[in-house]
Amino acid sequence: MDNMFKPRIIAFCCNWCSYAGADLAGVSRFQYPPNARIIRVMCSGRVEPRFVFRAFEKGADGVIVTGCHIGDCHYISGNKKAEERMKLVRYLIGILGLEEDRFRLEWISASEGQKFAHVMTAFINKIKELGPNPMFGKIEEGTECQQ
Amino acid sequence: MSTEQEQPRIGVSVCHCGTNIGGFLDVPAVAEYVKTLPYVIYSEHNLYTCADDGLTSIKNAIKEHDLNRIIVASCTPRTHAPLFQYTCESAGLNPYLFEFVNIREQCSWVHMKEKEEATLKAKDLIRMGVARANLLEPQTEKRVDVISKALVIGGGVAGMSASLSLADQGFQIYLIEKEEELGGMVRKYYKLTPSNIDALEFIDNMVNKIKIRENIKIYKSSIVKDVRGYIGNFKVTIEGKSNENLEVGTIILATGAQEFKPNGFYEYGQDERIVTTIELENKMRIKELDGVINVIMIQCVGSREERIPYCSRICCMTAIKNAIYLKKEFDISVNILHNEIRVYGDYYEALYRKAQEIGVHFNKFGENDKPKVLKENGTLNVEIFNEGLGRIEKYPADLIVVSTPMVNISDAESLSKMLKVPLGQDRFFFEAHVKLRPLDFATDGIFLCGAAHAPATIPEVITQGYGAASRAAIPLASGYVQVEAITSHVEEAKCRGCGRCVEVCEYKALELAELENGRRVSRTNEVLCKGCGTCVATCCNGAISMMHYTSEQINAMIDAALSEKVGGGIVG
Ligand SMILES: Cc1cc2nc3c(=O)[nH]c(=O)nc-3n(C[C@H](O)[C@H](O)[C@H](O)COP(=O)(O)OP(=O)(O)OC[C@H]3O[C@@H](n4cnc5c(N)ncnc54)[C@H](O)[C@@H]3O)c2cc1C
Ligand code: SF4
Numbered sequence: 001m002d003n004m005f006k007p008r009i010i011a012f013c014c015n016w017c018s019y020a021g022a023d024l025a026g027v028s029r030f031q032y033p034p035n036a037r038i039i040r041v042m043c044s045g046r047v048e049p050r051f052v053f054r055a056f057e058k059g060a061d062g063v064i065v066t067g068c069h070i071g072d073c074h075y076i077s078g079n080k081k082a083e084e085r086m087k088l089v090r091y092l093i094g095i096l097g098l099e100e101d102r103f104r105l106e107w108i109s110a111s112e113g114q115k116f117a118h119v120m121t122a123f124i125n126k127i128k129e130l131g132p133n134p135m136f137g138k139i140e141e142g143t144e145c146q147q
Numbered sequence: 148m149s150t151e152q153e154q155p156r157i158g159v160s161v162c163h164c165g166t167n168i169g170g171f172l173d174v175p176a177v178a179e180y181v182k183t184l185p186y187v188i189y190s191e192h193n194l195y196t197c198a199d200d201g202l203t204s205i206k207n208a209i210k211e212h213d214l215n216r217i218i219v220a221s222c223t224p225r226t227h228a229p230l231f232q233y234t235c236e237s238a239g240l241n242p243y244l245f246e247f248v249n250i251r252e253q254c255s256w257v258h259m260k261e262k263e264e265a266t267l268k269a270k271d272l273i274r275m276g277v278a279r280a281n282l283l284e285p286q287t288e289k290r291v292d293v294i295s296k297a298l299v300i301g302g303g304v305a306g307m308s309a310s311l312s313l314a315d316q317g318f319q320i321y322l323i324e325k326e327e328e329l330g331g332m333v334r335k336y337y338k339l340t341p342s343n344i345d346a347l348e349f350i351d352n353m354v355n356k357i358k359i360r361e362n363i364k365i366y367k368s369s370i371v372k373d374v375r376g377y378i379g380n381f382k383v384t385i386e387g388k389s390n391e392n393l394e395v396g397t398i399i400l401a402t403g404a405q406e407f408k409p410n411g412f413y414e415y416g417q418d419e420r421i422v423t424t425i426e427l428e429n430k431m432r433i434k435e436l437d438g439v440i441n442v443i444m445i446q447c448v449g450s451r452e453e454r455i456p457y458c459s460r461i462c463c464m465t466a467i468k469n470a471i472y473l474k475k476e477f478d479i480s481v482n483i484l485h486n487e488i489r490v491y492g493d494y495y496e497a498l499y500r501k502a503q504e505i506g507v508h509f510n511k512f513g514e515n516d517k518p519k520v521l522k523e524n525g526t527l528n529v530e531i532f533n534e535g536l537g538r539i540e541k542y543p544a545d546l547i548v549v550s551t552p553m554v555n556i557s558d559a560e561s562l563s564k565m566l567k568v569p570l571g572q573d574r575f576f577f578e579a580h581v582k583l584r585p586l587d588f589a590t591d592g593i594f595l596c597g598a599a600h601a602p603a604t605i606p607e608v609i610t611q612g613y614g615a616a617s618r619a620a621i622p623l624a625s626g627y628v629q630v631e632a633i634t635s636h637v638e639e640a641k642c643r644g645c646g647r648c649v650e651v652c653e654y655k656a657l658e659l660a661e662l663e664n665g666r667r668v669s670r671t672n673e674v675l676c677k678g679c680g681t682c683v684a685t686c687c688n689g690a691i692s693m694m695h696y697t698s699e700q701i702n703a704m705i706d707a708a709l710s711e712k713v714g715g716g717i718v719g
């Protein structure tokens with residue numbers, strides 16, 4: 001059964017650092033498991049909490065948000081805003097009955113192709129350990145930010 | 148073309164990229180699958196979508212099938228989006244109705260041993276792209292003025308060449324050099340090849356040309372402390388004798404390289420008779436070679452092995468250059484120990500022959516059988532298994548020169564972060580595209596030349612300096628750049644005037660305005676807005692939307708990613 005489980009992962013990558021890091025992983029041919037589907041956003045600060053909830057609601061087994069290292073955000077502090085927001089997301093995911101580890105926030109720079117591949121591999125393995133999203137179909141539509 | 152009311156008519160081109168994509172996933176199957184997706188009218192697959200016939204085929208398809216959305220599934224938008232957007236535009240389609248799906252860097256190249264899974268993933272990714280494309284709307288770009296000044300970081304041969312060329316074109320240049328003097332690595336050499344010119348004379352010549360230019364302002368003993376802003380409007384903080392804030396339109400990075408210090412190799416650092424090539428050049432310059440009769444050079448020390456796998460390109464020709472000087476000017480015998488001599492081109496090949504003719508010795512050791520340095524009663528000997536002679540040989544040496552590779556400067560990592568430009572696997576700075584944009588970084592307005600990119604010879608870095616200068620001059624000369632029409636937009640009806648968005652915007656692009664009825668609402672200043680989207684994620688009332696990256700579009704992508712169990716989930 002375990003081998004049969006192929007996690008479905010949504011990854012939000014900021015255009016300036018992490019998406020470029022993902023490109024570099026490709027250029028360098030660093031291999032990682034094929035489970036993540038990347039959505040490019042301009043900045044990690046663009047990621048609305050409801051995107052994350054929506055992904056879980058629609059059956060994602062894990063969601064990862066990646067951005068520039070703190071201090072390096074192309075828009076000065078978008079990642080700091082993301083960090084605050086995503087703390088809340090982690091907390092709310094717990095309340096929804098999901099393991100907090102199904103969600104992750106990581107800083108990956110444009111030159112960290114290797115790190116991108118490592119982070120993806122580690123995250124996917126973690127989700128494999130956790131198994132399928134137990135709340136799939138049970139989360140109410142319209143869970144929103146309460147900040 | 149208005150598409151707002153029109154139904155989407157989507158055309159998709161899936162690229163093989165030769166075997167880069169086609170070799171690792173089933174491209175025809177993907178193109179076939181795409182036809183089953185809603186609103187997809189047309190789907191094709193090309194060997195090279197970015198080649199002329201690929202682009203023509205997109206243009207023809209737009210006309211023939213009356214397409215109002217185009218999707219290319221190929222490499223990365225970070226390098227190829229402008230090309231395809233331009234193609235759409237030239238066929239009469241608003242470039243914002245183009246969607247890019249990355250199935251190379253983020254699929255075929257990272258799942259090279261999982262053809263089936265990679266194919267499924269590519270299908271998922273294109274399905275997500277189609278979902279977004281359905282919701283795309285045409286946009287008009289705004290123009291932003293460009294400050295017609297440039298910053299050049301690094302005053303070596305590359306940076307000086309770039310500065311001179313830009314100054315010739317009439318622009319104001321700020322040239323930043325970390326050291327007390329301009330000139331870079333070349334300042335430390337004896338003579339240069341080709342041309343046998345004295346290294347210092349060559350550099351002084353160049354420096355003198357720079358010094359007299361009124362439109363080049365030189366900052367010596369200075370570094371770049373901070374860079375903010377965008378193409379056309381960079382704000383740069385310089386730290387040095389005086390701290391200054393500069394405003395420039397474009398930036399050229401020319402920070403060069405350094406010689407790898409072979410600590411831990413042989414007894415370098417402990418025995419003074421073991422030196423690097425630059426240290427040898429210095430000894431020749433100050434004529435400090437008394438009593439030296441035999442010099443042994445060992446090639447590829449540190450390079451072409453695990454830690455530094457690349458060939459540094461210049462060390463073989465440098466060794467040969469120095470061997471000739473040692474022999475002819477100092478009457479010293481030279482023995483070059485190598486695994487293979489890599490000289491290229493007419494000139495260096497001839498130099499190699501000349502060295503052999505005048506009696507420089509060349510002896511080959513095995514790739515996995517590095518030379519051993521032996522100390523016997525204080526005398527140095529180098530022992531190798533001589534592949535030519537098929538036996539172990541021992542050579543005496545008064546001086547051992549280890550040829551080590553050029554490596555990137557020590558503060559490369561922090562510069563990379565500050566400028567948001569990448570380093571490659573070799574730790575050198577990494578261009579936007581090897582073939583299409585060799586002197587650009589992917590970040591608009593920042594360019595690259597010289598040894599900061601890879602080990603190169605002086606003629607090569609001068610060429611690159613001129614090239615980068617002409618790239619950097621394009622926005623300076625036109626005076627404006629078009630910036631992407633990605634800005635926030637407040638829907639007044641939904642806004643409650645709480646002001647949270649105003650607080651989070653770093654660019655002061657949002658302002659609370661009072662309506663006639665006294666209600667306060669937030670408004671975007673589109674010229675100031677940089678399109679980060681932080682305000683959108685902040686507003687709890689969903690009152691702000693992001694042009695071209697709307698929440699609806701992102702939601703549609705999330706839904707599409709998870710709508711089918713094609714690429715993930717529990718299959719079979
Ligand atoms: C031993 C040796 C011998 C060689 N001999 C020859 C030869 O005979 N003929 C030939 O064609 N080529 C030769 N080369 C190659 C030559 O050295 C390079 O082509 C050339 O130096 C590259 O110029 P550059 O401007 O790119 O880099 P550099 O010469 O390294 O100049 C870069 C400059 O940037 C400055 N800098 C670095 N970081 C910063 C920062 N953060 N802020 C501001 N400034 C900074 C540095 O101080 C330096 O002045 C030789 C190389 C070696 C190692
Ligand atoms: S570079 Fe991009 S568009 Fe060109 S052939 Fe390769 S994948 Fe296709």
Ligand code: SF4
Nearest residue numbers: 642643645646648686
């Ligand atoms: S955060 Fe939303 S509701 Fe508050 S002022 Fe901004 S747009 Fe209006």
Ligand code: SF4
Nearest residue numbers: 652676677679680682
């Ligand atoms: S998108 Fe970013 S820059 Fe534009 S108004 Fe919102 S927070 Fe400010």
Ligand code: FES
Nearest residue numbers: 014043067068074
């Ligand atoms: S741009 Fe990368 S996190 Fe803001």
